[in-house]
Amino acid sequence: MLFFDPLFIFAFLPVVWLGFKAIGIRVPRSVSIAWLLLASWVFYAWAYPVHLFWLIGSIFANFLCSIAIQKNVDSPRAKQFLVGGIILNLLILGGFKYSGFATESLATIFGLSLQPPSFLLPLAISFFTFQQISYLVTTYRERRMIARPLEYALYVSFFPQLIAGPIVQPGEMIPQLQSKTFGKTNLNDIALGLCLFIIGLGKKILLADNLAPIADLAFGQIAQGDPISALTAWMGLLAFALQIYFDFSAYSEMALGLGLLFGIQLPENFASPYRALSIIDFWRRWHITLSSFFKNYLYIPLGGNRLGFLRRHSNILITMTIAGLWHGANLTFIIWGFAQGLLLSINHFWRFSRVQLPFEVSWLLTFVPVTLCWTFFRAENLNEALQYFSALAGTHGWASTDGLPFIEYLRSLDQTEAWNQVHYSIHYHGWYPKLITGIHIGELVFSKPFLSFIQVTTSLLVVLLFPRPFVWMRQPINGNARFTKKAAFLCSFIITAILIQSGTLQATQFIYFRF
Amino acid sequence: MSASKFLKWLSCSFATFSAIVVALFCLHLGQPWWPHHHNREVRIAKHHIAESVEGPTIWLQGGSSTWFGFDSELLSSRTGYQVVNLAFNVTMPSEFCFDEIKRFAKPNDIVILPLENSMYFRDYYSNYAANELAIWAPDFFWDLTWKRKAMYLKYLSWRKVIAGVFARFGQITGSFKNQLKPLEPGQVVANAKAHWNGDYQGDVPAYYNYLTINRYGDFEHSNHALWRGLHDYNLMGTRPISEMTREDLTQFVNWTRSNNIRVFMSWIPMARNEKLNLDHPNAVATISRIRSFTDSLNLNFLGNPEDFLVEIEDLYDTSHHLTAEAARRHTETLIPILNKAIANTGDSNPSSSN
Incomplete structure (x- = not known):
């Protein structure tokens, strides 16, 4: 269930x-x-x-x-x-x-x-x-x-x-x-639990599951041996990075919410990891309880940081590699874990320099490597991961329409069938401003690449701009949880949107259920 | 804000959002978007044919294999009954198909139901049908039970609702191009009549439309590119008869019995191809399930699936559509079986039924 x-x-x-x-x-x-x-x-x-x-x-x-x-x-x-x-x-x-x-x-x-x-x-x-x-x-x-x-x-x-x-x-x-x-249970816990559960449900159904097809398409093409452009590969990888983020965030919030409905406060497991400004910070925010487990029961017993420089870094690499293996019996997970260990070690080295990077640079230097590592996490095998990296590097061209003039590029864009009705409806009112003779803005707006781009960008904005529901809701006012009209509106909007989409939903299992 | 106030706000705002959605849904009903209003026009033309017939009538209903699969003129001449082919698309819900017959059938008429095999197993509304019916048969939705209404809404695309709302605003603002505007029913009938008399001079707006049906409601074949795909005709699976179909057909049969209308089931034409093996245990079991179901309603099948097998060359543009010649042969195969069944179940002379 x-x-x-x-x-x-x-x-x-x-x-x-x-x-x-x-x-x-x-x-x-x-x-x-x-x-x-x-x-x-x-x-x-x-x-x-x-x-x-x-x-x-x-x-x-x-x-x-x-x-x-x-x-x-x-x-x-x-x-x-x-x-x-x-x-x-x-x-x-x-x-x-x-x-x-x-x-x-x-x-x-x-x-x-x-x-x-x-x-x-x-x-x-x-x-x-x-x-x-x-x-x-x-x-x-x-x-x-x-x-x-x-x-x-x-x-x-x-x-x-x-x-x-x-x-x-x-x-x-x-x-x-x-x-x-x-x-x-008291009413505060019930209301807070309900709110967290609904927000988690929205993240899973409205965000994660809508990002999945973009990632599946890109990784699926690579799995079948079809070359994909760098643009498609990056879009697919970003979509997966956001899909797993929302999927895990959704599960964590739903679990917290359900716990509260029964009067049990579970520990927070997910604290906006994509807002982290370093890899160390990222691992304090992603799957917090698993990180703590490995820290307390593996890293520290191995000696932690008490046995010198080399042992400290080898302990980090061993711990993270085993953490990778915990996710699944596959070489890709081992490499993913090792890569995370390597990034953590580099981060610890960097700390010695005491150089303060601008906020944006720190964020990018965290988000981009983490996202690149997801390639190992998502690929079915090592060969597929390497092929995907090759596509990311542009070995099959930067865009599928390289060399086409702009107008031909617009003409070549695949239209998204699901949006055809809206597209035609607007089109036949003549409400589209014409871009170029024979091509209007709808051709671009309702094309698959553009809609994928909008979806990925919107999801990234949600990651960066929206507050963490748990913190947002738990900030006490006069000893009570901070229930707001905004939260009520958000929850009812999510319920309505899910109900509207219920017929066409392609809900998938939580990614972390596999582990 | 306290938790109780929060929960009140949650309920109120949900009610508000729901009201907005209901308003948008109502606003979009009946609104077309190109090119699907052509189905609406086909229905208008078929209703006109149905309203025009007099005397004992055979009503054909099913999916598009029925629309493409009969020579109704031949059927009429060999049985003495008037014939109207009401079928047009496999995705149409079974209660919709039966309601169409209920509008016109009268005592002593005959109904032949060569239902597509998939219609026996379908326990959902197809997205296509939900979208279509919202455009040209909004009454269908309002007449559904609450349970079926909820089910229907589940399969209606929310993007279709947005499209319909745009169309509504287009009508209000007048920025509504001719292509999107549906024809008035009177114009549809006038054009169809002109077409049947060979006088129609205008464009044929789409491939499947009211100008590609003859005066009996059969599809009028043109020189469309042939496409002959392989298909298992939904006989090779193991799905049970759906409760939805069971319920709808039972209600329909009760209605026909109370109105002294005879109903015969029939098999669709199926092409011999590598995906279909009538001797396969799954196919045997599926056919047996369908027969047991119709037997439970005391409905007779006209012939056996083997009687209506055709060659792949007999297909027209899909694996379910016959060419005109194959439709004639299909009808010829059915006629003696039908005449025998009519004789076995009542008066075989339609004129004496009056």
């Missing part, structure tokens, strides 16, 4: 929420937790019920492990249980996620005829595995039982964050479940 699925919005969510509210009035807190847990498991099992076996099995095993750690807190066995638990988690994750990739790699390198194992990757395994590792570590560090079984199961399974994060630390959620007020 997806957050934008009508079944989720009009059936699952209302039933679960009303049930939660009704339970919260009279019965003990544990019943509210059980209700949410049941709903979360139904949500998780909806598409592939068999996956629930892995989720529950993993919860059970990890909880037993946490009990073992807590029971042996004064003996060295606690550490053994911790290490054993982490290894077991990573083995299961690795077995599911990377065995195919490893087999294929071995077969390629050593020329063996190995058959990669074939099984369906349990949904969200990367997320719930990491979340449980952080629980085991926290139990070990705090030397106490943090949560009761139901609380722990809900901490791992809570449906707003189960599929694609945020990766919640025990301290960020379990105390909320243990609070006496849990189950008694």
